[in-house]
Amino acid sequence: MPKRTFNRLDDDKKERIMRAAIKEFQDQGFENAKVEVIAQNAGVAKGSIYQYFDDKKELFLYSVTWSIEHFMTMIDRQTPLKDMDVYEYFLSGIRERFDIIRKEPLLISFAMDFTHGKYGSLAEEINKELKRVGDEYELRLIANGKKRGTIRDDLDDKLLLLFFQGVTEKFTMRVMELAKDFKYEPTEEQLFEMTSLIESMVLLLKQGMGRN
Amino acid sequence: MPKRTFNRLDDDKKERIMRAAIKEFQDQGFENAKVEVIAQNAGVAKGSIYQYFDDKKELFLYSVTWSIEHFMTMIDRQTPLKDMDVYEYFLSGIRERFDIIRKEPLLISFAMDFTHGKYGSLAEEINKELKRVGDEYELRLIANGKKRGTIRDDLDDKLLLLFFQGVTEKFTMRVMELAKDFKYEPTEEQLFEMTSLIESMVLLLKQGMGRN
C-alpha cells in the first residue's frame, strides 16, 4: 500500500518511519495521532510522509501490515512451525517468546490492540484476514489433536476453537500485563511466575478439551 | 457528571439525548462523533447539549455511566442476583438475556465495546471500576463453587478467574455476533443454536475447572 517511493528508501529510514508511526498510533489512537509528530520522530519532513503514503489511513494500514510481517519474521526465526501438539505449542519455546516481548514491546502491544478491535473499523479488513489465517491454523491444531487422541472428539471443532481461543487469549493478555508491570525486563523469578501461568493454562486447557 | 439542568429535564428528553449520543459514539467513535449530529438526532439545539454537559467528553462519560445503569436496571429486574452456582448462572434465564439483547442491541454493543477498550483511555477510570466490581463478583462465585464442591480446589482463585472469564467472554462475544447476524430477531431455531452454544460452554467450563 505504500507508494513506490517508500520502497526505494533504505531499510533504516523505512524502519524509523514505521516505528515512529506505530508508536504515535499506539500512544494517541488513530484520530489523535499527528502526521507531523510521526515525521518529526522519524527524522523526515512532514511532506515526505505524503511522498510515501497516500494519506494517514494508508500509513496506519501499512503500520499494521508492517508490524505483522516484522513479527512473523521474528517468530519464524525462533519457532519453526512444525506440526505440533496443541499443548506443547505453548510450552515449547516459552523463553524465546518472552524474548520477543522484551525486545519488541511496542510492536506486540500494537498488534494486540488492533487485533482486539481498538482501532474499530479501520483495520477491519486486515483483521478479518488475520483471524481467518489464525483460525485455520488453530483448527488444524485441533484436528490433529483429535487424530492423535489428545483432544476429545465428542465436540464440534468450532466449539473447541472458541474455548481454546478464549482461554489462550485471556492468559496471553495477562502475561502481557505482567511483562509490562516488569518493565519488559523480568527477573528470573518473574519469568518463572509468567511461565507457571502458562503451565496452569495448559493444564486447564487439557482438562477442558482433553480426552480424559 | 451532567449539569443540574440535565437532571431537571423530563425523562423522555433525557433518554432521547443519551440514546442519540450513544448511537453516534458507537457508530463513529469518540473523535468522529459530532455534537451537532447528536443534538439533531435528539431533537435539541447544539447549544443545549452544552447546557447539560461541560463538553463532549463529559457527554461521552455519562453515556457510559447511563448505559451501565440502564443495563443494570434491566438485568436486576430479570435475574435477581441470588447466591447461584457458577454453572447455573449462565443457564438460568438465558431467554430473558436474549430478550435484553433483542431490545437493546445498541446499548449492549456499546457496553461491550467500551469494556473491551475500544475508547482507549477515555473510559479507563470507569472501566477499572467495572472490572473491579465484576472480578469481585466472579471471585465470589468461584469461592462458593469451591465450598459447594463444584469447583476444583487445587488451583488458585485468580487462575480460575482468568480461565472462567476467558471462556465466558469468548462465548458471549460469539453469541452477540450471532444475534447481530440474526438482526436481533432470532427465529426459534436460531435461538436454539445460541442456547446450545451456551450449554456447550458450560460443559467445557465444568470439564476445565470442575472437580472431576
Next chain:
Amino acid sequence: MPKRTFNRLDDDKKERIMRAAIKEFQDQGFENAKVEVIAQNAGVAKGSIYQYFDDKKELFLYSVTWSIEHFMTMIDRQTPLKDMDVYEYFLSGIRERFDIIRKEPLLISFAMDFTHGKYGSLAEEINKELKRVGDEYELRLIANGKKRGTIRDDLDDKLLLLFFQGVTEKFTMRVMELAKDFKYEPTEEQLFEMTSLIESMVLLLKQGMGRN
C-alpha cells in the same frame, strides 16, 4: 435608557443590579462581561435583565449614566459648587473627597476608566457630553481666575485649560493609585501623603498659570 420595568423596581434591587453590572464591566471589560454573571451577582434571573434593558449595550450605557449620577449626588451633598477660586477648588474639601474614594472605589475607578476611553467607542457619546460639561465648568473657573487676577491673562483660555487638565488629571490618577495601594483605608499618615501631593500640584499650577 432602561425600560419602564426597570424604573418600577424598588431602589434596592435597582442598585444591586447596577453595582453588579459595573463590577463585572470593570473587572472584565465590556466584551468579556457576562450577562449571566451580572444577573447572578445581582440576585436576579438572567432573563430579567432583558426585561429591564434592551441589550447588554444598554445595560452598559446605563451603568455609565448611573455611576455619574450617583457620583454627582455624593459630590453635591458634600461640596456645593459655589463660585470658587481655581486653586482653592482642589484644596477645599480634600478630606471629603477622600471619603468618597474610600466609600466608592468601584464607582470611581469605573468612572475614571470610561472617561479615559477604556471602553472605546461604546461610551463615546456620553463621554463627549461629559467632557463638554467638564470643559465648560473649568473654562468658567479660568475666566473667573483671570477676572480676579489669580490667573495670567496673556494666554488663551483653551491653552490654559489644556494645562490645567493635564496637571490635575495626572495628579488625580496618582492619588487614586495611592488610594488603591492603601486598600482604600489610608492611615492618617497616608492621608497626609496624599494631601501634600495635592498641595504640591496646586503650587505647580499656580507657578505655571498664575500671574507672577
Next chain:
Amino acid sequence: MPKRTFNRLDDDKKERIMRAAIKEFQDQGFENAKVEVIAQNAGVAKGSIYQYFDDKKELFLYSVTWSIEHFMTMIDRQTPLKDMDVYEYFLSGIRERFDIIRKEPLLISFAMDFTHGKYGSLAEEINKELKRVGDEYELRLIANGKKRGTIRDDLDDKLLLLFFQGVTEKFTMRVMELAKDFKYEPTEEQLFEMTSLIESMVLLLKQGMGRN
C-alpha cells in the same frame, strides 16, 4: 513571541501581516478583532496566522512589540537622543515629529491607545516596562535640568515628573487630535497652529517647573 516560521518570512509579508493586525485591533478592539479579517487583509490564509503565532493573544502582543520597535527605529533615525535640555527636547525636531505622525498615523494611534490602557490587562506587562523606561528617561532629563539650573530644585523629582508628564501628555494628545482633524496632511498654516501649541506648552512648563 512569534514562532520561528514567522521570522523566516520575507520582510514585506511580515509587515503586511503586522499592519493588518494592528489595523484590525485598533478598529475593533481585541475581542472584536477577527483573525479571519486580519488574514484576508494581509493576503494570507487564516491557518497561516496560526503557523506564525500561537494564538490571537500572541498576535496582539507582538503587534504591540512590533509597533514600538518600528516606532523606535523611526525616532532614532530622526532625533538622536543627545543629552538635551527638557525644554529644547520638545522644540527640536518638531517638523520631523509631525512627519512621523503624517506617515504612520495608524501606528501612533495604536501606540497611544495601548499605552493609555485601552486594551486593559492584555498589554499590562509591556506597558509597565514601557512606563519604566519612559519614566527613567524623563527623570534623567529632570535631574539634568536641575544640574544645569533650568529646573527648580526645591521640589521632589517624582513630583516634577508627574507635572511634566501631565502637561506634555495632554498637549501631545491635543496635537494628535488636530493631526487627525487635518487628515494627517496639515497645511502650512495648520502646521503652524500645532507648532505654536507646543511652544505654549513649553512656556507653561518653564513657568511651572522652571527656576524663576
Next chain:
DNA sequence: AATGAATGAGAGTTCATTCAT
C-alpha cells in the same frame, strides 16, 4: 525526491438573546 510553508474545511464551544411557562 525532500522539504516545510500554505491552505481551508471543519469542529467544539460560547453566550447574547429569545421564548415558554
Next chain:
DNA sequence: TATGAATGAACTCTCATTCAT
C-alpha cells in the same frame, strides 16, 4: 413580571493535505 431553559450565529483553533521551491 420573573424565570431559566433553548437557541444558533459566530468565532477560535487544528491539522490533514497540497504546493512551491
